[in-house]
Amino acid sequence: MASTSIPLPLSPSSPASQTPTTATATAQPLSPTISLPKLKTPTIRSRLSKLCQDGQPHLARQLFDTLPRPTTVLWNTIIIGFICNNLPEEALLFYAQMKKSAPNTKCDSYTYSSTLKACADTRNIRVGRALHCHVLRCLSNPSRILYNSLLNMYSTCLPGADYSSGDLVRKVFDTMPKRNVVAWNTLVSWYVKTERYEEAILQFVRMMKMRIRPSAVSFVNVFPALSGMRDYKNANALYGLLVRMGAEYVSDLFVVSSGIFMFSELGCLDFARKIFDLCSEKNTEIWNTMVGGYAQNNLPIEAIDLFLQATQSEEAVLDEVTLLSALTAVSQLQRLELAQQLHAYVIKHLRVIPIFIQNAIIAMYSRCGSIDKSFQIFHEMPERDVVSWNTMVSALVHNGLDDEALMLVREMQKQRFEIDSVTVTALLSAASNLRDPNIGKQTYAYLIRHRIEFEGMDSYLIDMYAKSGLVGALQIFSEKSSAQDRDMATWNSMIAGYTQNGMIEEAFVVFRLMLEQKLLPNSVTLASILPVCSPMGNIDLGKQLHGFSVRNMLDENVFVGTALIDMYSKSGAIAYAENVFRETGLKNSVTYTTMILAYGQHGMGERALSLFHSMQDSGIKPDAITFVAVLSACSYAGLVDEGLQIFELMKKEYNIRLATAHYCCVADMLGRVGRVVEAYEFVKGLGEEGNVLEIWGSLLGACRIHEQFELGKAVAEKLLELEKGNDVTGYHVLLSNMYAEEGEWENASKLRKQMREKGLKKETGYSWIEISGRINRFVSRDQKHHQCDDVYNMLGQLAMEMKAAGYRPFVSSSLHKVADSD
DNA sequence: ATGAATATTT
Numbered sequence A: 001m002a003s004t005s006i007p008l009p010l011s012p013s014s015p016a017s018q019t020p021t022t023a024t025a026t027a028q029p030l031s032p033t034i035s036l037p038k039l040k041t042p043t044i045r046s047r048l049s050k051l052c053q054d055g056q057p058h059l060a061r062q063l064f065d066t067l068p069r070p071t072t073v074l075w076n077t078i079i080i081g082f083i084c085n086n087l088p089e090e091a092l093l094f095y096a097q098m099k100k101s102a103p104n105t106k107c108d109s110y111t112y113s114s115t116l117k118a119c120a121d122t123r124n125i126r127v128g129r130a131l132h133c134h135v136l137r138c139l140s141n142p143s144r145i146l147y148n149s150l151l152n153m154y155s156t157c158l159p160g161a162d163y164s165s166g167d168l169v170r171k172v173f174d175t176m177p178k179r180n181v182v183a184w185n186t187l188v189s190w191y192v193k194t195e196r197y198e199e200a201i202l203q204f205v206r207m208m209k210m211r212i213r214p215s216a217v218s219f220v221n222v223f224p225a226l227s228g229m230r231d232y233k234n235a236n237a238l239y240g241l242l243v244r245m246g247a248e249y250v251s252d253l254f255v256v257s258s259g260i261f262m263f264s265e266l267g268c269l270d271f272a273r274k275i276f277d278l279c280s281e282k283n284t285e286i287w288n289t290m291v292g293g294y295a296q297n298n299l300p301i302e303a304i305d306l307f308l309q310a311t312q313s314e315e316a317v318l319d320e321v322t323l324l325s326a327l328t329a330v331s332q333l334q335r336l337e338l339a340q341q342l343h344a345y346v347i348k349h350l351r352v353i354p355i356f357i358q359n360a361i362i363a364m365y366s367r368c369g370s371i372d373k374s375f376q377i378f379h380e381m382p383e384r385d386v387v388s389w390n391t392m393v394s395a396l397v398h399n400g401l402d403d404e405a406l407m408l409v410r411e412m413q414k415q416r417f418e419i420d421s422v423t424v425t426a427l428l429s430a431a432s433n434l435r436d437p438n439i440g441k442q443t444y445a446y447l448i449r450h451r452i453e454f455e456g457m458d459s460y461l462i463d464m465y466a467k468s469g470l471v472g473a474l475q476i477f478s479e480k481s482s483a484q485d486r487d488m489a490t491w492n493s494m495i496a497g498y499t500q501n502g503m504i505e506e507a508f509v510v511f512r513l514m515l516e517q518k519l520l521p522n523s524v525t526l527a528s529i530l531p532v533c534s535p536m537g538n539i540d541l542g543k544q545l546h547g548f549s550v551r552n553m554l555d556e557n558v559f560v561g562t563a564l565i566d567m568y569s570k571s572g573a574i575a576y577a578e579n580v581f582r583e584t585g586l587k588n589s590v591t592y593t594t595m596i597l598a599y600g601q602h603g604m605g606e607r608a609l610s611l612f613h614s615m616q617d618s619g620i621k622p623d624a625i626t627f628v629a630v631l632s633a634c635s636y637a638g639l640v641d642e643g644l645q646i647f648e649l650m651k652k653e654y655n656i657r658l659a660t661a662h663y664c665c666v667a668d669m670l671g672r673v674g675r676v677v678e679a680y681e682f683v684k685g686l687g688e689e690g691n692v693l694e695i696w697g698s699l700l701g702a703c704r705i706h707e708q709f710e711l712g713k714a715v716a717e718k719l720l721e722l723e724k725g726n727d728v729t730g731y732h733v734l735l736s737n738m739y740a741e742e743g744e745w746e747n748a749s750k751l752r753k754q755m756r757e758k759g760l761k762k763e764t765g766y767s768w769i770e771i772s773g774r775i776n777r778f779v780s781r782d783q784k785h786h787q788c789d790d791v792y793n794m795l796g797q798l799a800m801e802m803k804a805a806g807y808r809p810f811v812s813s814s815l816h817k818v819a820d821s822d
Numbered sequence B: 001a002t003g004a005a006t007a008t009t010t
Helices: A020-027 A041-053 A057-065 A072-084 A088-101 A109-122 A125-138 A144-157 A168-175 A181-193 A197-209 A216-228 A232-245 A253-265 A269-278 A284-296 A300-312 A320-333 A336-349 A355-367 A371-380 A386-398 A402-414 A421-433 A437-449 A457-467 A473-479 A488-500 A504-516 A523-532 A539-551 A558-570 A574-583 A589-601 A605-617 A624-637 A640-652 A660-672 A676-685 A693-705 A709-723 A729-741 A745-758 A788-804
Strands: A766-771 A774-779
Touching (some): A041 A057, A041 A072, A072 A088, A125 A144, A168 A181, A181 A197, A181 A216, A197 A216, A232 A253, A269 A284, A300 A320, A320 A336, A355 A371, A355 A386, A371 A386, A402 A421, A504 A523, A523 A539, A558 A589, A589 A605, A660 A693, A676 A693, A676 A709
């Protein structure tokens, strides 16, 4: 018989006893001497199910164990009773016991249907398959519900990624003799689970065409497909259909919740909120979906506002999940006082704080800049899970404490927690930050040893290697020998790795390779490669990429648009930059900031200012960087009073945290027009906050230009005092130039000597040019170019012609006493 | 007596 060959779990009441005889014994009356009154099956059945409904499944078991020969109906009742009490494992054990101790009791559709449900609940596909075989062998006419149960068992137990090798769920569906709305719903949700959203919608439509009336569940199931497709139009249409189906559809609480979720996934918070507001009896899930929707869409103010409403609501709608969303929202706001208040609220309102809430609190404090508090909470946690460790490790990395993060990972391993993809991501970030290829290699080795793989892993690895000096990045890249193995992210991070390391030629080599493989660059590729077009001095290349992005509709992407603006601006083509800006549909604060920056770099301070004002009118909130752009634009254009006004505005109206860059702009602005003393006073007035190299450096530059030698000396002293091991090559050179201009050659050469001793060396400047796809790079006094002699001959010739034309080189600020001809 | 469904931290 089939049942003997299929292994099944053992008896529930005596897990220790493994032999069929003992299992049978336990199913017999506890005490054979007491003879119970003979009850009819329906009476026992109703008693059993009453006990289970009252949440007393163990009393039901005691009663069941007194039955000498339970009928099929009674077996079914006890199995269903345990499933209803959320004990699917025990339900499976009863089925096993039934097979073993009562082989002659026939299973029916109810038995199989319920046991299949238990398989689905426990993700036990092994038993599920066995049951499928039993059904095919033993039942001549399985019920429709049984087929639905089979379908459901497969759709919950099969791993989502594994449908390619013959879609079993689809096969079962296709072979079903009759399908009702439940079967269709299950199929749709299977397609959603496997992320085949288009197919899910198609099946929903097919069901409608077959005149099967969708149920509320049908809508709940198909909604995620529409948000997954990012199909706002059809989402709207479908919601319209839902409304026309009748009140019982719109007011179904599941429908309300998943409707809110769909629209907030699509970014339509207004619509989501409308559904929320129209719902008269909101349950906790609905509140949570709405609060979470705001948090997920980075609308922390709205999220917190709604959370506060929930706290004041008459009914008890709040639970841990609401709190979780509120914690996320405060993390986004990055306001420490709020974080502390919310933390207090959590302590006050929860008797025990679940681990996942504590994890969120750790993350919140870290995002609000209080890493100490994060660690304290982590340290004092009585129990931690992997997420706790990962949260703390990531928090340390985010706060620049990379070494501490590494140590914590050690500790995590010591305490036998498995490193997972999140840990690895944090580790790789730490390795890039520390520029330590060894940590990276160890992490990579760990990945290989433990066969860890996750989406985007290659890009993280390449990014890490790229940042720590590119040893190995190419290796990982080439190891994925076939083009299919390299996903877009891998190509992109390879290119970005090179561009971020200033290895522009190499970046273009990879870019060309990509094109040769007939791969279409996407918006990320363009956003990585565009920024290096302008330093190449090759605007045609930039224009080609612009053309490419227009043809492939990538120019609508904000990041590409912004990169294009920046590229044109840096290539000196401000008019092109303006055009792109005008044509970028969805502008965000970065788009505006880039354009303002572009105007500033072209000395068009007035335009920068007026763009800033129209940005304010359009309701897009300027951020800290926007103000850097405006202030520096004012500085370049000498619009000092306007600049100072904006500085005030920024402090008072926008509540933006002032950073070094802002102070720098103001000091620079004043210094540039010769208000050097004022600048000095401003910087001194900043106190400790102003003790930053960049600020004093900018002041030094001003002193030099306006020949304020005495003040310059004071500033220089201060700078040297601030230096302490910082890389200040630029200031040394500037300082030495100042001494040189004053004619104090002795001091200048002393400083240069000091520089050499400390091993400071200004980064070599170089230029390059692309000729028929090949990049030629030139460094001062370089002899490596293969046409070196020709190049120097031409240079000499040009120099002579320039001299003949009357050109006199300006040498006063160069470091050395040099002959004019140099 | 049996089947399908919503919110969650790194």
